[in-house]
Amino acid sequence: MIMVQEKVSELQDKFQRAMFMYSQLDNEKSALLYEIDLLKDDMEEKEQLLSQANRESRDLTSEVKLLKRTVDGLNAQHMALRAEIAQRDQIIHVSIGVLFFSRSTPLVFSQSTIALIEKAVPGSSSIDEKVKRLNKKMRQQVEEAEQSLYARRTARADYANSAHNGVLNEDLQRDAAKQLAEIKFKLQEAERENTNYQGVLRDKENALDEAKETNRHLQNRIEKLHAEYHFHFFLPALECYYYQSAFVDTPNIIFTFFLPALECHYYQSAFVDVACYRFLLI
Structure with a gap:
């Protein structure tokens, strides 16, 4: 009888230890399940961030392509304006010659055109040199925009690689946004310069028309003088x-x-x- 009681007490002790171990394992299981839930939430959040980054990357790619097309259009317009101005200068020198206004140096610009050029390019140099400097400045701005686009394209490739690897670089995003803002600002500056350049072109056309009108009046006056001399x-x-x-x-x-x-x-x-x-x- 005593042996049976001892075995029962021993079994009770083992059962209590087993229950204690079971409770510990259950607690550990609950802790692990909680950690699994946290990891799942973290993974879902990172997947959302990755999807958002991919969308932003696609949007930035489309915007960069649009800006590149805009830059190409401005370059083509700039080259067309340069060719047209060169053609008009050649026509002026061939058909009319050198125009003399109030100054001793030859000019082919009106006073309003000269004021616009001096406002855009201050200095004491001649008008032709200022126009060349203005063209050089516009070419430099276009080259800077192309360099910025190239840097932006390289940064976008690095950003895509880091996104696929699961690493999100916030500094790269800020740098990309900053470069995009700089490109937009430079494009606005180029458009303003292009507008000023078109104004200069219109003034030159007006000067050409005025010169042709002056030449016509002078030719009529010369013919009248010849007629008067022949008569008197x-x-x-x-x-x-x-x-x-x-x-x-x-x-x-x-x-x-x-x-x-x-x-x-x-x-x-x-x-x-x-x-x-x-x-x-x-």
């Missing part, structure tokens, strides 16, 4: 032959007799050379 200084004893030269359109007079005194005044204008003859009979 015609002499009965003067036989002259009027012929057209093969090189210029100025009428030439061949005198068939000698006068006692011949006074000739030669007038030179900025566009054509006119010879006016005044005869003094003694």
Whole structure:
């Protein structure tokens, strides 16, 4: 009987120890399940962040492509404007020549155009040099925009690699946003410069029209002066032959007799050379 009681007490002790171990294991199981839930929540949060980063990367890629197309369009427009200005300068120098205004140096710009150029490029250099400096500045801005786009593209590739590896770099995102803002600012500056450049082009066209109008008035005045000289200084004893030269359109007079005194005044204008003859009979 005593042995049975001892075995029962021994079994009770083992049962109590087993229950204690079971409670410990149950507590450990609960702790592990809680940690698993935390890890699942953390994984879901990181998956959401990764999806958001991928969406932002796609948006930035589309925006960079759009900005690159804008830069290419501005470059093409800039080259077209340069070619058009060069063509107009050639037409000005060939058809009209050098225009002289109030200054002794030759100019092909109006006063409003000169004011715009001096406002955009201050300094004491000539107008042609300022226009060249303005073109050089625009080219530098375009090159800087291209370099920024290249840097942005490289940073985007690094960002995509880090996202696939599960590493999110916030500094890279801030740097990308900063570079994007710089690109937008430079594009706005380039558009403003392009607008000023178009204004300069319009002023040059107005100057060209004014020069053509001035040339037309001068030619009409020269023709009237020729008609007046031929009418007032015609002499009965003067036989002259009027012929057209093969090189210029100025009428030439061949005198068939000698006068006692011949006074000739030669007038030179900025566009054509006119010879006016005044005869003094003694």
